[in-house]
Amino acid sequence: MPSIIKPSIPLIPLAKNDLGLTIRNYEGSMSTLCAGCGHDSITAAIIRSFFEMSLPPERIAKISGIGCSSKTPTYFVSGAHGFNSVHGRMPSIATGANAANRSSIYIGISGDGDSLSIGAGQLVHAIRRNVDMVYLIENNGVYGLTKGQFSATADVGSRAKKGKANKVTPIDPALLAISLGASFVARSFSGDKEQLVPILKAAISHRGFALIDVISPCVQFNNHNGSTKSYSYVREHELKDIETSYVGEFSEITADLTQGNLTSVTLHDGSEVVFRSLPAGYDSHSRESAIAYINGAVARNEIPTGLLFIDEQAPDMHQVLETTSEALVDLSYESLCPGGGQLEKFNQSFK
Amino acid sequence: MMEPTNTSDPNFYHRVVDCQWSCPAHTNVPEYLRLIGQGRYQDAYMENRSSNVFPGILGRTCDRPCEPACRRVRVDGNPVAICRLKRVAADLSGDLSERLPKSNPNKNGFKIACIGAGPASLTVANDLLPLGYEVTIFEATSKSGGLMRTNIPSFRLPESVLNFEIDAILNMGAEIRFDFPVTSLSALLNQKFDAVFVGSGAPKGKDLQLPGRNESTERIHIGIEWLQSVAFGHIDSVGERVLVIGVGNTAMDCCRTARRLGGEEVTVIARRPRQFFKASPWELDDAEEEGVDILVNYSPTEFIVKQGKLAGMRFDVLKWNDDATKSEKIDSVVIDCDDVILAIGQENAFEWIERDIGLQFNADGMPVVDPFTMESTLSGVFFGGDAAWGPKNIIWSVAHGHEAAISIHNRCQKVSLSQRPLAGMSLSSQKMGISEWSYNNDYNPSDRQKMVHVEMTRRFENLSLEVELGFTPEQTAVEVQRCLNCDIQTVFRADLCIECDACIDICPVKCLTIAEGLEDEIELRKSLTLPALNMDQPLYISAPLPQTGRIMIQDENICVHCGLCAERCPTAAWDMQKFTLQLGYAGDTRGQ
Ligand SMILES: Cc1cc2nc3c(=O)[nH]c(=O)nc-3n(C[C@H](O)[C@H](O)[C@H](O)COP(=O)(O)OP(=O)(O)OC[C@H]3O[C@@H](n4cnc5c(N)ncnc54)[C@H](O)[C@@H]3O)c2cc1C
Ligand SMILES: Cc1ncc(C[n+]2csc(CCOP(=O)(O)OP(=O)(O)O)c2C)c(N)n1
Ligand code: SF4
Ligand code: SF4
Ligand code: SF4
Numbered sequence: 029m030p031s032i033i034k035p036s037i038p039l040i041p042l043a044k045n046d047l048g049l050t051i052r053n054y055e056g057s058m059s060t061l062c063a064g065c066g067h068d069s070i071t072a073a074i075i076r077s078f079f080e081m082s083l084p085p086e087r088i089a090k091i092s093g094i095g096c097s098s099k100t101p102t103y104f105v106s107g108a109h110g111f112n113s114v115h116g117r118m119p120s121i122a123t124g125a126n127a128a129n130r131s132s133i134y135i136g137i138s139g140d141g142d143s144l145s146i147g148a149g150q151l152v153h154a155i156r157r158n159v160d161m162v163y164l165i166e167n168n169g170v171y172g173l174t175k176g177q178f179s180a181t182a183d184v185g186s187r188a189k190k191g192k193a194n195k196v197t198p199i200d201p202a203l204l205a206i207s208l209g210a211s212f213v214a215r216s217f218s219g220d221k222e223q224l225v226p227i228l229k230a231a232i233s234h235r236g237f238a239l240i241d242v243i244s245p246c247v248q249f250n251n252h253n254g255s256t257k258s259y260s261y262v263r264e265h266e267l268k269d270i271e272t273s274y275v276g277e278f279s280e281i282t283a284d285l286t287q288g289n290l291t292s293v294t295l296h297d298g299s300e301v302v303f304r305s306l307p308a309g310y311d312s313h314s315r316e317s318a319i320a321y322i323n324g325a326v327a328r329n330e331i332p333t334g335l336l337f338i339d340e341q342a343p344d345m346h347q348v349l350e351t352t353s354e355a356l357v358d359l360s361y362e363s364l365c366p367g368g369g370q371l372e373k374f375n376q377s378f379k
Numbered sequence: 380m381m382e383p384t385n386t387s388d389p390n391f392y393h394r395v396v397d398c399q400w401s402c403p404a405h406t407n408v409p410e411y412l413r414l415i416g417q418g419r420y421q422d423a424y425m426e427n428r429s430s431n432v433f434p435g436i437l438g439r440t441c442d443r444p445c446e447p448a449c450r451r452v453r454v455d456g457n458p459v460a461i462c463r464l465k466r467v468a469a470d471l472s473g474d475l476s477e478r479l480p481k482s483n484p485n486k487n488g489f490k491i492a493c494i495g496a497g498p499a500s501l502t503v504a505n506d507l508l509p510l511g512y513e514v515t516i517f518e519a520t521s522k523s524g525g526l527m528r529t530n531i532p533s534f535r536l537p538e539s540v541l542n543f544e545i546d547a548i549l550n551m552g553a554e555i556r557f558d559f560p561v562t563s564l565s566a567l568l569n570q571k572f573d574a575v576f577v578g579s580g581a582p583k584g585k586d587l588q589l590p591g592r593n594e595s596t597e598r599i600h601i602g603i604e605w606l607q608s609v610a611f612g613h614i615d616s617v618g619e620r621v622l623v624i625g626v627g628n629t630a631m632d633c634c635r636t637a638r639r640l641g642g643e644e645v646t647v648i649a650r651r652p653r654q655f656f657k658a659s660p661w662e663l664d665d666a667e668e669e670g671v672d673i674l675v676n677y678s679p680t681e682f683i684v685k686q687g688k689l690a691g692m693r694f695d696v697l698k699w700n701d702d703a704t705k706s707e708k709i710d711s712v713v714i715d716c717d718d719v720i721l722a723i724g725q726e727n728a729f730e731w732i733e734r735d736i737g738l739q740f741n742a743d744g745m746p747v748v749d750p751f752t753m754e755s756t757l758s759g760v761f762f763g764g765d766a767a768w769g770p771k772n773i774i775w776s777v778a779h780g781h782e783a784a785i786s787i788h789n790r791c792q793k794v795s796l797s798q799r800p801l802a803g804m805s806l807s808s809q810k811m812g813i814s815e816w817s818y819n820n821d822y823n824p825s826d827r828q829k830m831v832h833v834e835m836t837r838r839f840e841n842l843s844l845e846v847e848l849g850f851t852p853e854q855t856a857v858e859v860q861r862c863l864n865c866d867i868q869t870v871f872r873a874d875l876c877i878e879c880d881a882c883i884d885i886c887p888v889k890c891l892t893i894a895e896g897l898e899d900e901i902e903l904r905k906s907l908t909l910p911a912l913n914m915d916q917p918l919y920i921s922a923p924l925p926q927t928g929r930i931m932i933q934d935e936n937i938c939v940h941c942g943l944c945a946e947r948c949p950t951a952a953w954d955m956q957k958f959t960l961q962l963g964y965a966g967d968t969r970g971q
């Protein structure tokens with residue numbers, strides 16, 4: 029942990045966003061993670077995205093489970109709401125929170141252990157329900173907090189720090205999500221903010237469940253030769269032929285986004301995802317196409333990154349359940365609690 | 380792509396230490412500030428003395444070019460009070476007798492003459508006496524110190540401080556001849572000195588030839604002569620109404636002295652608006668605090684003399700354009716007064732140097748002096764201080780003195796004057812453990828401490844009552860922590876970097892970037908995490924990083940040397956290392 033708290037320096041000319049806030053207003057307390065942890069970089073990417081999108085801190089809700097990754101909501105947007113849940117239970121807490129208050133912006137932070145071992149049974153249902161949230165898996169292939177045991181995303185043959193190779197087949201969170209009906213699925217790398225930040229912004233703008241699998245090296249337990257989740261391995265094997273940009277609702281479209289063979293998708297809030305390059309024949313609206321692409325890459329020992337799949341039209345949980353259009357806190361007491369008479373009527377309807 | 384920065388050149392890291400870089404004598408400021416913070420006042424004093432020779436004098440009077448340059452200005456708008464902290468080291472240094480340099484009993488047989496006993500000559504003596512030289516100082520007046528004694532008033536610089544630091548040099552065995560104005564250089568040259576150093580200053584105050592000037596001379600004074608007469612006790616009073624013409628630092632000393640000798644209505648007259656004043660802002664503040672009025676846009680036209688007595692002065696009132704290059708007269712006024720003090724500049728006086736001995740003068744009547752060796756065109760005659768290029772200040776005189784001493788030593792040792800001792804550097808890691816440094820890396824947000832002055836009711840009690848009280852221990856403790864330790868350098872090793880971004884993300888001032896190299900520096904500067912628009916500060920550019928071939932770029936301009944980058948770096952690619960500049964002085968043979 030750093031010896032000092034990051035100081036505020038008066039005269040540094042930091043830019044202000046539409047709310048008059050600087051990027052420093054989106055920070056949290058000092059990270060206690062190991063120096064060089066990929067998770068800290070993801071935190072920085074989140075801070076940048078929220079800052080650049082001028083999101084009011086009090087509208088943000090950060091929810092997490094247990095793990096090094098799940099500790100990180102403390103390190104961004106101190107002014108946001110937060111809930112640090114039990115191991116693997118973040119998806120349920122987020123689902124409940126979203127059901128009660130649909131007006132917040134939900135960001136769930138989890139790890140490969142939290143989401144795909146103990147929490148796998150929770151995650152799949154949040155995906156199926158298309159809960160309107162950003163769901164980030166900070167994927168390092170190990171249980172970092174408990175000192176580096178293989179997690180469910182460790183590749184076959186990837187070696188632990190002491191040399192032992194993993195023999196159990198991994199779960200690919202992106203494939204899992206696409207096959208379960210997720211409406212936004214992306215993969216990125218903690219060491220590549222130029223890719224991660226636009227994906228995060230698009231995920232925030234997307235209505236529905238947006239899963240981002242971010243490969244995030246654990247410097248302490250999984251950054252050695254023989255690991256397939258180290259900085260150098262990921263850099264050597266990353267497949268980056270899907271290139272996307274995010275164009276905010278009111279921002280101007282820059283010159284390089286008006287040229288060439290571009291396709292774009294308009295998101296729920298009016299912002300746009302522009303695909304600047306896609307592999308030949310790739311259809312980012314097709315689950316089959318995405319699954320085939322990922323499988324092909326994995327067979328070649330490549331790590332496909334970018335916005336892999338999107339269905340911007342899919343109805344989210346509230347639309348499916350036909351819930352009230354307002355957050356429960358905003359309803360009047362009378363409509364929230366219509367009284368004994370209404371309850372009687374309701375019960376009668378089941379007879 | 381831009382070339383990686385050559386950090387083996389001492390100038391790169393030296394420049395990062397803004398105060399040291401801008402100090403003519405390159406005093407190691409952050410090192411002595413830390414020593415003060417640790418209560419090691421004697422060590423702090425000696426650290427100062429090694430480069431600037433007069434810590435107690437300069438801690439009160441230095442022109443402090445280091446302060447406007449200080450990084451803290453770019454960080455919170457106010458420099459560290461470097462100068463007044465130097466005074467703390469001097470005031471609390473205790474008995475220094477064991478640590479001051481000693482005379483050398485083994486004389487080397489070389490005889491050096493110094494003309495004038497000001498700071499320039501004294502520095503030459505300071506550097507040469509320990510090497511065994513015999514130094515003779517010829518001084519026109521009856522006292523040592525030059526303008527430091529005759530012109531800087533004792534309420535700014537107590538005599539005891541001056542005496543202590545001058546004696547530290549003279550006690551090494553300099554021979555000093557008082558009341559000995561050198562009237563012929565060629566006569567002196569005949570005395571077989573091995574080298575002559577001219578440290579005679581710029582001793583002549585400028586006069587103002589206006590109507591009335593020659594009718595009454597008694598109450599019209601030339602500033603530096605008047606101050607000298609006060610210092611020597613020849614003048615101890617002045618009229619109630621005093622006009623001081625000119626608004627430089629000499630004018631400030633004149634008006635404040637006048638307030639102490641009976642001047643009730645003391646007015647400083649400036650031709651131009653305030654932003655064009657020559658005086659340092661703190662000197663103006665101190666004068667105004669003492670009730671001195673400053674009138675702007677007044678241009679003197681006439682001394683008004685009635686019945687052979689000075690009665691007042693007439694002025695044109697001017698209206699200036701924005702950059703004060705053009706003016707028009709809008710009025711003419713008379714101000715009554717009892718005395719006028721002219722403080723409109725100083726000049727050199729070299730009538731005692733014959734023009735046929737091979738020592739060239741330029742069109743302005745100034746000697747031609749080599750800026751590196753301080754030698755004139757007459758081999759073996761060196762210049763320094765105000766005598767070299769006109770009036771400057773004490774710290775420049777010291778810097779010149781060091782260089783001249785090196786040249787004199789080279790000359791006597793038959794080494795070419797151009798072979799200067801090499802400036803070297805050392806870098807040493809300050810890491811004491813994980814997230815632990817040997818220096819206090821935390822940022823102290825406190826404001827610059829204010830110097831407390833003697834209360835106004837006692838201010839004019841006597842001429843020599845020192846106005847500034849010095850920092851209290853509490854003020855000192857805070858002020859030393861405002862220093863950002865610029866000498867504790869961020870040292871980068873590209874080969875170790877794994878491009879994890881931890882340093883980029885943690886940096887509180889966003890001065891780090893990993894990016895593709897760009898050909899054009901301006902474009903590169905604009906593209907950084909935080910655009911680096913201060914072109915006076917260089918960028919650090921690393922060699923290509925191993926994993927992606929991108930480069931690490933640091934904008935030194937706003938780095939606060941907090942060490943967080945090094946604390947968060949998993950591979951110690953960043954380290955905080957103390958940079959020590961090794962300056963060469965006379966007798967240092969490195970590089971020869
Ligand atoms: C009023 C005033 C206030 C100042 N305040 C400050 C200040 O606060 N801080 C600062 O840094 N600087 C200040 N200065 C400037 C500073 O004092 C000088 O720049 C500095 O003293 C120059 O040093 P020097 O050794 O070159 O010469 P000087 O200090 O001028 O010494 C030259 C000496 O040579 C002697 N001399 C001259 N001609 C001969 C000769 N022919 N033979 C023998 N001896 C001779 C003179 O009597 C004198 O003692 C001030 C100057 C003035 C006028
Ligand atoms: C119910 C329960 N079981 C087990 C644990 C022990 N535990 C803490 S964190 C963790 C794994 C975290 O792994 P991951 O989510 O990948 O996070 P990382 O630390 O790698 O970021 C485990 C098993 C626990 N805290 N609670
Ligand atoms: S902050 Fe300290 S080291 Fe840096 S320029 Fe100022 S005084 Fe010098
Ligand atoms: S020391 Fe490092 S972290 Fe601190 S300001 Fe400088 S570059 Fe940034
Ligand atoms: S923290 Fe160290 S390894 Fe990481 S990017 Fe910075 S210098 Fe490189």
Ligand SMILES: [Mg+2]
Nearest residue numbers: 139140168170
């Ligand atoms: Mg993990």
